[in-house]
Amino acid sequence: MSLDHLPVSIAYSPKTPIGADTYPQEQTAFVQGVTAQAKAKGYQVAEQRVFVFVGYVPDIGPQWVVLHAELNNQLADTYHAEEIAKEVSADEPVASSFWRLSDGQVIAVAQSQPLPDGKALVGYFSLAK
Amino acid sequence: MGDLTDQDLYGPTGKPDAADIHQRNLGDCYFVAPLGALATQQPERIQDAIAYNAETKSFTVTLYQHGHGGFLGLSDEAKPVKVEISQAELQTDMKVSDNLTHGPGNARGPIWPAVMEAAYAEQQERQGEGMTQGLGRIGGGGYPKNAIYALTGEQANRVSAHDAKSVPVDQMYDRLNGALQQGRPVLLSTNYMKDVPNDGLIKGDGNSGHVYMVEGATKDAAGNVELTLRNPWGHNITPGMGINSPDPITKVDLKTVLENGHVDELAIGPKPPHRTQDKDQTQQQGHDGPPKQAPSQVQTGDPAMDRLLASLNDPQAMDQALSSLAQSPEGQAFHAQGQAQYQAMEAQQAQQAQAQQQQAPQAPTGPVMVR
Numbered sequence: 001m002s003l004d005h006l007p008v009s010i011a012y013s014p015k016t017p018i019g020a021d022t023y024p025q026e027q028t029a030f031v032q033g034v035t036a037q038a039k040a041k042g043y044q045v046a047e048q049r050v051f052v053f054v055g056y057v058p059d060i061g062p063q064w065v066v067l068h069a070e071l072n073n074q075l076a077d078t079y080h081a082e083e084i085a086k087e088v089s090a091d092e093p094v095a096s097s098f099w100r101l102s103d104g105q106v107i108a109v110a111q112s113q114p115l116p117d118g119k120a121l122v123g124y125f126s127l128a129k
Numbered sequence: 130m131g132d133l134t135d136q137d138l139y140g141p142t143g144k145p146d147a148a149d150i151h152q153r154n155l156g157d158c159y160f161v162a163p164l165g166a167l168a169t170q171q172p173e174r175i176q177d178a179i180a181y182n183a184e185t186k187s188f189t190v191t192l193y194q195h196g197h198g199g200f201l202g203l204s205d206e207a208k209p210v211k212v213e214i215s216q217a218e219l220q221t222d223m224k225v226s227d228n229l230t231h232g233p234g235n236a237r238g239p240i241w242p243a244v245m246e247a248a249y250a251e252q253q254e255r256q257g258e259g260m261t262q263g264l265g266r267i268g269g270g271g272y273p274k275n276a277i278y279a280l281t282g283e284q285a286n287r288v289s290a291h292d293a294k295s296v297p298v299d300q301m302y303d304r305l306n307g308a309l310q311q312g313r314p315v316l317l318s319t320n321y322m323k324d325v326p327n328d329g330l331i332k333g334d335g336n337s338g339h340v341y342m343v344e345g346a347t348k349d350a351a352g353n354v355e356l357t358l359r360n361p362w363g364h365n366i367t368p369g370m371g372i373n374s375p376d377p378i379t380k381v382d383l384k385t386v387l388e389n390g391h392v393d394e395l396a397i398g399p400k401p402p403h404r405t406q407d408k409d410q411t412q413q414q415g416h417d418g419p420p421k422q423a424p425s426q427v428q429t430g431d432p433a434m435d436r437l438l439a440s441l442n443d444p445q446a447m448d449q450a451l452s453s454l455a456q457s458p459e460g461q462a463f464h465a466q467g468q469a470q471y472q473a474m475e476a477q478q479a480q481q482a483q484a485q486q487q488q489a490p491q492a493p494t495g496p497v498m499v500r
Binding site for chain 1: 155224227265331334335366368370375
């Protein structure tokens with residue numbers, strides 16, 4: 001399954017993945033953080049998509065707990081995914097979850113620390129052994 | 130960011146407010162919803178629980194854990210615990226959990242939810258762990274009854290959906306409305322719904338339910354009971370989860386959410402504390418109580434027990450006799466045996482809770498894990 005098939009939240013703006021030139025420093029630190037977490041679990045990042053998470057209510061901003069519920073339900077319903085690990089951190093990423101899909105593929109979804117404008121990055125990562 | 134002080138604790142009202150909470154990164158609705166309900170119903174409890182130490186620039190929070198009291202220390206008695214939160218720990222909570230409201234621009238909202246949450250996380254830390262691990266522990270779901278106990282030192286009255294359904298709905302209205310009028314915090318916990326519901330509550334998150342603060346209960350002329358609930362998320366925009374509103378308040382028909390299986394249980398917290406009044410009442414009862422009876426003449430052969438029996442009508446002497454009995458070798462052995470049994474029971478319950486957390490999907494027996 002391609003990462004392009006994963007649900008895109010209404011809380012992202014734009015609704016398409018950003019390039020490496022958007023929030024470049026923050027994105028580098030974020031991806032490095034997720035890569036390190038994946039490595040600690042015996043995986044490497046094979047593919048990634050990064051979005052800008054503005055939140056469900058602009059005044060409130062990014063909320064991992066709501067995004068997690070949205071994605072977890074959709075992943076479980078569509079791909080019979082099982083959440084196999086989750087972490088929170090004071091570093092990068094602030095929160096992450098790892099799912100195993102019914103075909104055995106493992107993906108990670110993570111949220112970055114707040115960006116200077118109050119938004120956050122959300123990344124979808126396809127992991128391989 | 131400069132140091133945070135008691136000046137940063139509350140908003141313009143000078144009191145904690147449920148609207149100060151926006152649950153963001155942790156799955157701890159079971160803690161922040163009771164915290165918000167307490168802020169609405171008994172703000173003084175939270176104000177009394179938090180002290181700022183200007184010298185150390187830290188906050189001290191009084192929480193409660195199960196302790197031992199009563200006869201030979203065998204009964205369960207809430208033990209107040211002072212949890213000290215440093216500036217660094219508070220900043221970690223605000224970074225990891227970030228459950229505060231954010232004002233205009235990037236101004237920070239009142240910090241009392243972060244102080245309380247950091248203290249709860251520290252209380253749950255295990256040896257050698259730090260604030261981040263503690264936040265991780267509380268952020269994976271839990272049960273409101275445990276949070277209510279930690280915040281108040283008192284057990285919540287829990288009404289399962291099964292019990293609530295077994296009585297007429299207006300009886301439940303009387304109970305819930307009465308509790309709110311008495312100033313008690315009231316929480317509604319949900320079950321995870323496989324199908325997308327259309328009842329005002331969210332579906333839930335992968336086998337876990339959610340907790341709402343109950344802020345009101347009304348009954349119309351036809352006898353329909355409507356509950357006013359506050360979502361600790363700070364809104365109800367939930368794509369694919371059954372409700373889509375920027376308003377954190379949602380209204381639900383009690384009968385509907387009981388009958389469709391969405392409600393797991395209702396938890397009713399304790400009344401506001403009236404310790405001085407309670408003490409006065411106790412003293413008053415002492416003066417007006419039944420006439421004193423003659424001390425027991427029974428002799429057991431055990432001096433400590435005989436002193437206790439002889440003191441039955443003299444509270445001060447009884448207190449001394451109990452202390453003496455508790456300190457006797459037999460009392461100590463009995464105490465140790467009781468403690469060992471209690472610890473074994475706690476360890477067994479912890480193991481069971483851990484085993485339940487590791488099971489996926491979770492069987493919906495007993496209270497449902499909420500986050």
